[in-house]
Amino acid sequence: MSEQRVASRYAKSLLDLAQERGTLEQVKADMDLFRTTLEQSRDLRLLLRNPIVKHDKKLAILRAIFGGKVSEVTEKFFVIVTQHNRESALEWVATEFQSQYDVRRGMQVAQVTTATPLAPALREELNKVVRRQSGLESVTLEETVDESLIGGFILRVGDRQLDESVRNSLRKLRNTFKENPYQPHL
Structure with a gap:
């Protein structure tokens, strides 16, 4: 099973459990802390993915880093994930938890990448779309500027x-020219 699918299932379970226990906001804060820590620590990400390090050692490290800083629900969640040998999915679980939390709250995050900063009118139009x-x-809208796009935009909403x-139009045109349908007459 892919890491993304596993992460989605664990995130949904954690979300449901936190909501059932009335600790959803605390668990969300825990997942934000966990995601931020992973983003800042390449060593921790590599450790969680490493199949050589034993699962109980990974759990001990997670407890040392997050013990007392996260809720009891989150600590038990770490225990369950490590017992099932899915520590490598934890990185994706934090991201997926945020996505599912946003959907449950009726919020949608969209990433838009443009060659230049968005004008207010275009920002509002993309919001409407x-x-x-x-x-x-x-x-x-999470805006990113990438001058290599030359013009236009890339809009990401969820998995779409x-x-x-x-840049993409030029790439498509280049691929069309590679096919070269022209046949010279001899």
């Missing part, structure tokens, strides 16, 4: 992507 497509009222960049 994402709201219409997702059916959710609250949309957050719309690439309307000039």
Whole structure:
């Protein structure tokens, strides 16, 4: 089973359990802390992925780092994940937890990459498009500038992507020319 699918299932289980116990906001804060720690520590990410390090050792390290800083539900979650030898999925679980939390709260996060900063009118238009497509009222646009796009934009919403960049159009055109349908007459 892929890491993403495993992460999705664990994240949903953690989300449901936290909501059932009334600790959803605390567990969300725990997952934010965990995700931030993983982003800042390459060594921790590599350790969790390493199949040579024993699972109980990984759990001991997680407890040393997060013990007393996270809720009891989150600590028990770490225990369950390590007992099932799925520590490598923890990195994805934190990200997936955030996505599922946002959906449950009626929020949608969309990443938009453009060649230049977005104008306010275009930002509002993209907001409307994402709201219409997702059916959710609250949309957050995460903007990134990438000059290599030349023009246009790339819009990512969940697992969908719309690439309307000039760079992508040029790549498609280049591939079309490689096919070279022209046949000279001899």
